[in-house]
Amino acid sequence: MATSVFALEPLWLALLLQALAALLLFLIGAVVVGYLEHKVLAHMQDRLGPMEAIWHGIGQLPADGLKFLQKEDIIPTAADRWVFALAPAVAVVPGVVVIAVLPFGPGLWLTDLDAGIFFALAASGVTVLGTLMAGWSSANKFSLMGGLRGAAQLISYELPLVLAAAAIVIQAGTLSLPGIVEAQHGFTLFGVPMIYGIPHIIGLGLFFVAALAELSRPPFDMPIADSELIAGHMTEYTGMRYAFFMLSEYAGMVILSALATVLFLGGWYPWPGVGLPEGAAGMVLGFVITFAKILVLSAIMVWLRATFPRMREDQLQRLSWSVLIPLGLLNIVLVATAKVWF
Amino acid sequence: MSVPEVVMLATGVVGGAAALLVVTSRNVVHSALYLVVALLAVAGVFLVLGAEFVAWAQVLVYVGAVVVLLLFGLMLTRAPIGPTGQGNELGKAMPLAVALAVFAGLVALIVTSYGGEVIALEHVPPAALGEVLYVAWALPFMTLGFLLTLALIGAVVIARREEGEGPLPEPDPDEPEAAEASPPDSSSWPQRQPEPTPDEREVSA
Amino acid sequence: MSETLPHEGGVILPGGPGEAMSVEIRDGGLVTQEMNLNIGPQHPATHGVLRVVIDLDGEVIVRARPVIGYMHRGFEKLAEARDYRQIIALVNRHDWLSAFCNELGVALAVERLMELEVPERAQWIRVLMSEWNRILNHLMFIGSFGLELGAITPVFFSFREREDIQSFLESATGGRLHFTYTRVGGLKEDLPAGFLDASRQMAATMRSRNDEYRQLLLGNEIFQARTKGVGALAPDVAVDYGVTGPTLHATGVAEDVRLSEPYCVYDELDVKVPVRTNGDSYDRFVVLLDRIDASLDLIEQVHEGLPAGPVNRKMPKTVKAPEGATYVRTENPLGQGGYYLVSDGGKTPWRMRMRTPSFSNIQMVPELLEGSLLSDMIAILGSVYFVVGDVDR
Amino acid sequence: MAAPSLPGSGLLKGLGLTFKTMLSPATTAQYPHVKPELPPRTRGVIALMEENCTVCMLCAKECPDWCIYIDSSKETVPVEGGRTRTRNVLDRFAIDFALCMYCGICVEVCPFDALFWSPEFEYAEYDIRELTHEKERLREWMDTVPPPPPLEEGAVPPAEIEAGIAAARKEAEEAVAKAKAAAEGGGEPEAEGPQIDEELFARLVAEGTPERAARAKAKAAFVKAQKRREREQGGDQ
Secondary structure, eight states: OOOOTTOOSSHHHHHHHHHHHHHHHHHHHHHHHHHHHHHHHHHHTTSOOOOTTTTTTTTHHHHHHHHHHHSOOOOOTTSOHHHHHHHHHHHHHHHHHHHTTOOOSTTOOSOOOTTHHHHHHHHHHHHHHHHHHHHHHTOOHHHHHHHHHHHHHHHHHHHHHHHHHHHHHHHHTOOOHHHHHHHHHTOEETTEEOOTTTTTHHHHHHHHHHHHHHTTOTTSOTTTOTTTTSSGGGTTOOHHHHHHHHHHHHHHHHHHHHHHHHHHSOTTSSSTTOOOOSHHHHHHHHHHHHHHHHHHHHHHHHHHHHHOOOOOHHHHHHHIIIIIHHHHHHHHHHHHHHHHHO | OOHHHHHHHHHHHHHHHHHHHHHHOSSHHHHHHHHHHHHHHHHHHHHHTTOHHHHHHIIIIIIIIIHHHHHHHHHHHSOSOSOOOOOOOSOSHHHHHHHHHHHHHHHHHHHHHHTTOOOOOOOOOHHHHHHIIIIITHHHHHHHHHHHHHHHHHHHHHHHHOOOOOOOOOOOTTSOOOOSSSOOOGGGOOOSSOOOOGGGOOOOO | OOOOOOOOSSEEEOOOTTOOOOEEEETTEEEOOOEEEEEOSSOGGGSSSOEEEEEEETTEEEEEEEEOOTTOOOHHHHHTTSOHHHHHHHHTTTSTTSHHHHHHHHHHHHHHHHTOOOOHHHHHHHHHHHHHHHHHHHHHHHHHHHHHTTOOHHHHHHHHHHHHHHHHHHHHHSOSSOOOOEETTEESSOOBTTHHHHHHHHHHHHHHHHHHHIIIIITOHHHHHHHTTTTOOOHHHHHHHTOOTHHHHTTTOOOOHHHHSOOTTGGGSOOOOOOOSSOSHHHHHHHHHHHHHHHHHHHHHHHHHOOOBOSBOOOOSSOOOOSEEEEEEEEETTEEEEEEEEEOSSSSOSEEEEEOHHHHHHHHHHHHHTTSBHHHHHHHHHHSOOOHHHHHO | OOOTTSOOHHHHHHHHHHHHHHHSOOOOOOTTTSOOOOOTTOOOEEEEOGGGOOOOOHHHHHOTTOOEEEEEEEEEEOOTTSOOEEEEEEEEEEEETTTOOOOOHHHHHOTTSOEEEEOOOOOOOSSGGGGEEOHHHHHHHGGGOOOOOOBOTTBOOOHHHHHHHHHHHHHHHHHHOSSOOOOSOTTSOSOOSOOOOHHHHHHHHHHTOOHHHHHHHHHHHHHHHHHHHHHHHHHHO
16 A cells, blocks of 8 residues: 655655645645536526636636635624634535545645545535534524524434445445555456446445535535525624635535545546556546546536435435434445345 | 653643633533633544554544534524533532542543553554454443444434424425326415425434 | 424433434434534525525435525515506516516506507517517526436526527517516517517427426436425315416316417417426426426417417607506416406506515425435426526515 | 436436537637627617707706706808808717716607717726717727628518618619600518418318418518519529
């Protein structure tokens, strides 16, 4: 197994580099996926999307960022100042932390935890605290309801997400993300090298649906519901703090797509059994392949957003508890049986 | 002191301080948020002790789910913002006494169990943990799981039995859609106020 | 504004300072308190400045009260100080989505008072314009309904169509929204060359596009789950409240002025009124789509039968309606429009009263909202078709 | 009860449509780069043909929101060999486009064809006062006024235009020669009132169709036949 390129000798340098890289990846990932959403959504709606900033609107999101910077930072009088101010940070930090364990190529990860997938899921689950804090502290009824719905939704969908991931962990026999990629690389189905996503199609579906719900992405965007709750927990936010929430949403898309890539789509390998060249070329190629897979998954998320209306709160709760969770448990049983059998 | 000891001490202090704030804070939601800090500090302690898996489990279950559930409940009942009065006026002495007693008991337990024994910090890989949990302690683990499942089922049963408000019943999606060509049929006019039926009540967390 | 129930008996646990919430225990159970929520006047779901004050128990709406009047501009009073030509420019504007149908109603009222016979060709063109206006209006609601349910694409599609239709209507009327094309005694001027071809072409396009909406939304299981059985309106209640138009047709009542009291040349045309029976949001939406097809049928009939001839009668410089009163009903896109015109023989009306469909439709809202979920409120408000300007006038 | 969850055909159909749309070219108009082509009747801005204005004040009086400002003075014009006559001189003619509601009544009531619509619309200003266009500015818009579009088949041009055309034609004819006896008014349709296909009408009434409906059908048939005739004539020439 390859070691991280960040395993440098002076510890402080390694840490600094890691922090920088995590932040950079977080920002770049969010901006790229944000641009993807702008354009894909626009074309699906028979329009062009941003066209003016630089070339085909490629500079739109940085420009938006600049605009957010100069906007007035408003904290409502009745708001709980500290909680209100902290909430965006709480929403963003888990994303940055999770980046640390995501493998973006052979050796291209910041740290390889033994319980990598478990850590990633645990940390990304903390994001909802930001939503809750924002919803509660805004002193706004719409925000409060958004926060409530967000919390209810997260509790319901955390379970299918973890169950879907658990099945893969059973299959791969490791919790480490690079470990899963390597295990998948050697996986064969009746002698044919195969990504996990094909035999584990149920798991993939579960994971994807649950990820959408975790991110409050349509059709599970009841907590945000702009036509109803007026952006829910974000109603009272302006400027940079609002931008932080948007960043965390897009980064969340990157993170969960990356997790799905690792778990189901073979990570940085083009296909299990097909190797990559050694050294820097392999790293670059691996990074490109990983990112391409992430972008495809993100584009599917955007595609769903373009097409579907949102589900009502009680419907999506019912979906989780009476369909996804039993399905997830069944999936685990099936996978475990198959694993022992073969 | 070595680096792990310093980190251990720091997380311990943060956790202790946060725990104190949990009980002294006037604002319930603030209390819950301090609880998050305290629980994260505990996760940090686990991490220093090399129990990586337990640390993440702490984050996933306690921070990600339990506190969220707690906040959910608080928002539902104590929606408006601001400090929440005096609350239960049983005095502060009794809770304090109980807390101190528990603390003393735990300290005594740890001291008598380990005494001055120095435990070597080592990283416990999840595989080893699994080995212990599912091989050596399989029966207690399964019993526990069984017990929790029973509790869950019980909770569902109780929740379902309770009559009361809830969302309107779902329309039956299998119900045949009114055909484009079919003539208006007054018998299929809907009721003005459909009554929620207990069977269709949502069973949520 | 708060209409919460008084606490009768029970134990009230203390709430904090400035805290509206307290906990009451009665009959062994927790008595919850309702939350008062203002939807609007600035809220994306209300298409303008309608305000709905609702009391929520959890997410269930206990009480709902629409508060109207934020957009009152005194159209009826203004009309008393405007001559008939100016009124036509004025009534374009209260329901900005049914501009042509409104001006037509006023023109019909004046013509009836004056006992004018409008040239045949003008009447056919009036039908053509009314039906295109109806489609424009329905497209708007189709798009916004999808948007309210969280489907963001239909609105872009429907605005694409609206843009195309407006463009060729502009070639005849000069306006995109406020057509001001009717005149007392006929029309402003005849259609420009090429208009009918553009209209034919657009009708064909519109038919295929209408299927796209069906494909995008109607079959969608999430859409069905959000709309079927939501806000079901019983036909007798709808009739009691004076609900008209697509909202009424969805309940199974096929009352349509174009059939029951035809104006212009509707009696010479084959008018189809699509009807559904459930009266819920889903049916209201389907009726809207079906009405577009029905309007396209009418438009095609007009293409076939449009006679030659003048579109205007020679009118005096100042139009004066003789003394008397009349009431004209028209089938506007959102329902029945009524124009009560009283003249004392002068060049301005003595009184002009409008019965607007939106105003009657909005009366239904409390009836439908009470007992439904907050999320369903969006589906209901989006499908009880109204324009706030038309409500408040 | 079954949750509406299993992704059914409806969900896929919608996805198919959005995907298809993504692959087809977008309809967005790149406005500032590509100007829209507006029809001649578009009510964009009002242009003033100052020479035609006689300061009759009709437009200002009829304007529903009184956004037309006219100042005038009297001027005596000496007439050779006769009494001096007074004449109205237009000192100021301004339209406040910040107030204007673009109803077009002023253009319509002007008896001397001094006001016209132009489809130009790009005259937004940073200062609202700039939106009051004085007569010089309004005169400039005159250059952008397009000729009125030809009318749709079957239309009858307004009487005054017809009379004007006829007069002009007559004048032209007189000037050229008096020899030819050309038929006048080639462009007008032959039928003024609603004509019907009598044969069909009689047949339908005989069949028991209500008279109005029968008349409508007969009329439609007549119009169709007439159009066909015209087309054939056009083809012959």
